[in-house]
């Protein structure tokens with residue numbers, strides 16, 4: 001199943017800068033791992049914001065939650081998930 005995922009990250013302003021750098025590095029490592037696994041299909045920066053828009057391909061809602069909550073910045077991230085279905089006018093879906 002495909003999911004559109006909007007993530008907005010808001011680390012606390014008083015977070016230790018070294019801890020923040022570690023979390024950002026770990027977030028990148030985990031994101032690369034999930035992309036190499038074929039779970040995280042697209043990852044886009046939202047211009048001018050500390051946020052991203054992604055497309056995940058995951059079999060179940062529970063697995064998507066497990067992947068998202070495995071991200072090191074999870075506790076500082078607001079997530080909005082939209083399940084995607086094939087649009088009948090998508091040229092790729094035409095017979």
Ligand SMILES: O=C(O)CC1=CCC(=O)O1
Pocket residue numbers: 007009027028029031050051052073
């Ligand atoms: O930059 C972000 O929005 C958070 C993030 C997602 C993957 C990553 O490496 O950082």
